[in-house]
Amino acid sequence: MNAIASLAVARNPEAPRLQVEGLSIRFGGLAAVQDVSFHVHAGEVLAVIGPNGAGKTTLFNMVSGVYRPDAGHLRLHGEDVNGRRPFELARRGMSRTFQNLQVFFRLTVLENVMIGRARWEKTHVLSDLLMLPSVRRQNAATREAALRCLTRVGLAEDAERIAGNLSYGALKRLEIARALATEPEVLLLDEPAAGCNAVETAEIDRLVRAIADSGTAIVLIEHDMKMVMRISDRILVLDQGRVLATGLPADIRRDPRVVAAYLGTHADEVQTRSTASEANHAAD
Ligand SMILES: Nc1ncnc2c1ncn2[C@@H]1O[C@H](COP(=O)(O)OP(=O)(O)OP(=O)(O)O)[C@@H](O)[C@H]1O
Numbered sequence: 551m552n553a554i555a556s557l558a559v560a561r562n563p564e565a566p567r568l569q570v571e572g573l574s575i576r577f578g579g580l581a582a583v584q585d586v587s588f589h590v591h592a593g594e595v596l597a598v599i600g601p602n603g604a605g606k607t608t609l610f611n612m613v614s615g616v617y618r619p620d621a622g623h624l625r626l627h628g629e630d631v632n633g634r635r636p637f638e639l640a641r642r643g644m645s646r647t648f649q650n651l652q653v654f655f656r657l658t659v660l661e662n663v664m665i666g667r668a669r670w671e672k673t674h675v676l677s678d679l680l681m682l683p684s685v686r687r688q689n690a691a692t693r694e695a696a697l698r699c700l701t702r703v704g705l706a707e708d709a710e711r712i713a714g715n716l717s718y719g720a721l722k723r724l725e726i727a728r729a730l731a732t733e734p735e736v737l738l739l740d741e742p743a744a745g746c747n748a749v750e751t752a753e754i755d756r757l758v759r760a761i762a763d764s765g766t767a768i769v770l771i772e773h774d775m776k777m778v779m780r781i782s783d784r785i786l787v788l789d790q791g792r793v794l795a796t797g798l799p800a801d802i803r804r805d806p807r808v809v810a811a812y813l814g815t816h817a818d819e820v821q822t823r824s825t826a827s828e829a830n831h832a833a834d
Contacts, residue, residue, distance in 0.1 A: 565628030645734035655714035719750025
């Protein structure tokens with residue numbers, strides 16, 4: 551029985567994969583996140599958008615156990631996981647990527663993913679040092695699992711390359727592969743397409759959607775509005791730490807409060823795309 555299965559008794563199968571209720575945190579006098587609630591089900595992509603400084607990363611840091619909220623509740627499969635640390639949340643099926651690349655550039659692509667998995671697997675220092683048969687079997691299983699993750703992100707053929715030699719878009723996919731190494735049921739992606747060109751963004755776009763379609767619940771922070779509108783099932787808009795709006799992409803892009811607070815500079819491109827897509831649908 552793996553770590554996730556052993557926790558099944560604490561779970562409510564009907565509950566959203568992740569449920570956040572009234573999360574708040576202050577940094578000194580600054581209310582960085584105030585009373586934020588949302589949920590995400592298996593197979594859904596929820597995008598969190600908002601202007602710089604709106605509180606998106608701080609929200610992720612609370613949800614992933616990096617920061618302890620001043621108020622609010624966090625539930626995974628209905629289980630209250632308030633105050634749990636990041637590795638405890640990982641054992642319960644949550645994984646995340648960070649805004650900045652967290653890749654070991656001198657290791658191989660495969661080793662990067664194996665590290666992501668080894669941190670999550672139960673290993674014992676002494677048996678590791680002695681290289682007991684059980685450890686060798688474990689290493690082989692870790693390697694195979696890591697290769698499966700690389701296959702999912704389209705990097706299996708690059709497994710033995712030094713990570714530092716990958717293109718930027720491939721590095722962003724490697725980060726996702728590492729997050730997948732813990733077999734997450736909830737995946738938090740912090741700007742997975744930041745810095746990518748259009749082709750690389752399209753690859754990540756397809757990848758994120760495919761991961762969700764395989765049953766993972768995804769929460770995504772992303773500034774690329776085209777990508778957000780394309781792959782999200784729902785969007786939550788943060789402004790000055792508070793929820794400004796939550797809804798379907800089509801509703802969010804038409805919400806005058808959202809356009810005023812955030813989409814302003816992106817509104818034309820989003821609107822153009824939306825009009826073109828509506829025209830295509832009308833033509834179908
Ligand atoms: N550790 C911290 N200590 C003090 N203030 C912080 C800390 N982390 C974030 N803040 C402040 O909290 C607010 C929200 O920041 P946060 O990084 O969460 O915003 P964001 O929406 O992720 O922005 P961006 O899109 O630029 O990444 C900002 O005013 C920021 O300066």
